[in-house]
Amino acid sequence: QLVESGGGLVQPGGSLKISCQASGERLLFYAINWFRQAPGKEREGVSCINQSTRFTSYADSVKGRFTISRDNANNSGYLQMDSLKPEDTGVYYCATSSYCDAPIDVWGQGTGVTVSS
Secondary structure, eight states, X not given: OEEEEOOEEEOTTOOEEEEEEEOSSOGGGSEEEEEEEOTXXXXXXXXXXXXXXXXXXXXXXXXXXXXXXXXXXXXXXXXXXXXXXXXXXXXXXXXXXXXXXXXXXXXXXXXXXXXXX
């Protein structure tokens, strides 16, 4: 099971760090993905980090602003979001897969992020 937390309301240009806590499975064995879904839009991939942390990937829309990380000892994943824009608003989901770009195995329930003044 994956549980996201840390979402909320933030002003444009602000920062937010969202977390993904796993229970029942060791995150160590999986790539961690972050997706988001904006109101009225399809879910899109935001970022991925592999098991060893040597590989990370980002959507073009968030490159240079978002940073993905993980703490295998604490069975957690994180997404640091800086220089937030209104178009970053949406529900953010973490998900696990065998490797980045692999089909998703497990989805979290999502945490809402609203970027607005």
